[in-house]
Amino acid sequence: MPLNLHLLRLFATVARTGSFSKAAEVLLLSQPAISKGVRDFELQLGCLLLDRTPRGVKPTREGAALMRHAEMLFAAERAAEEELRALRDLNSGSLRIGASTTIATYFIPDYLGAFHAQYPGIDLQLTSANTRDIAQLMLAHEIEIGLVEGPVEEDGLTSEPWRTDIMELIVGPRHHFTLSNQPIDPKRIADEILIVREPGSGSREVISQALGARKIEPGRTLEIGSTEAIKQVVAAGLGVAIVSEAAVKDQIALDRLKIIKMRGLEIERTLWRLKTPGRLDVPSAIAFEKLIARPAACAANHARPSPS
Structure with missing residues (x-):
């Protein structure tokens, strides 16, 4: 039996909003009409699509599978309308x-x-x-x-x-790494507080892999969920960080941060x-x-x- 696209839209809206009443607001229909439409859809398909609980509704296993297809179908619909x-x-x-x-x-x-x-x-x-x-x-x-x-x-x-992005080690202007004009041994990072982004950040993953390949494990880390905040903390003298070269051009020009080259270690990412x-x-x-x-x-x- 072909899917009834109107009933599919009712179901998908309820599943996405987690509520029959919220779906009614989105679709500008009455809640009873949406409830009946979803029940009729479940009867047509011969399976339960939504678990109804006092806290709301969520898709069953069958509903989640159908929802994936519904999202693709309605995305194609939106794309056609946009085009x-x-x-x-x-x-x-x-x-x-x-x-x-x-x-x-x-x-x-x-x-x-x-x-x-x-x-x-x-x-x-x-x-x-x-x-x-x-x-x-x-x-x-x-x-x-x-x-x-x-x-x-x-x-x-x-x-x-x-794009290819270059990652650079940055420190505050008075950090002891700035006392030498030569690239530092990257193993010295292990003695510093390394400031890193949150889990799930692409830059954190790239840095972890690069340091891990050299068997460098920082003794202490500080997790901050913003590159801008990391720059400010490093400029204030707390720890070091490895960030995108593009992110620090402004602070380098103001002499609030310094780039420190690492001997034998260049970190690039795609x-x-x-x-x-x-x-x-x-x-x-x-x-x-x-x-x-x-x-x-x-x-x-x-x-x-x-x-x-």
Whole structure:
């Protein structure tokens, strides 16, 4: 029996919101109508799709399996609607971008400005989170563009190389590492407080792997969930950190931070672009991907109107 798409939408909305009443608000229908529709859908399919509890509802095993297909189906529907709205020279529509924290803060602002200059009618939405969370947003079809700092291994996602990022050891201007003009032995990091990002951060994973390969294990670590906060703490003299070179240019120029070279250890990482195989890209996503294929300065220059 073909799936009734109207009833599928009722079920999916209840499953996503966790409540019949909330689903009624979203769909502008009465709660009894939605309850009846979901019951009819379960009868048609011959299985229970939702567990009803006093605290709300959640999908059963069968409901969770159906929900995965429903998300893909409605994402394709949204993509079709976006494409039809945007076919006239990308004059309208929206683009949802997810980027891990360092990328969102230091790598794509120029691209966002360049994109807006070219397509001012497109509403841009940027979500900044760690790599793990961006991957989940991409899987749930809640963003069209996903850019992350670490490799992602998730069923339903592929990772394509986007940029190479250099990671540098930073210290405060009065740290004892600054007393020598020579690169330091990276094993000296073991005697310092190493300030790191939270679990799930792509940069933390890259740093752990690089130090682990050299059998360097910091004696103490301090976990901070923001690169900006890490920079401020290091500048204040508490510990050292390894961060993206792009993240510290401003503080280096102000002489609030120093980059310390490590002898025989260069840490580079690949920044990744996430893709969902089989997913239809909306025109705005295609245009943005073409833009980020260029260096940021070139993209910004290309977006500027020619002088008259």
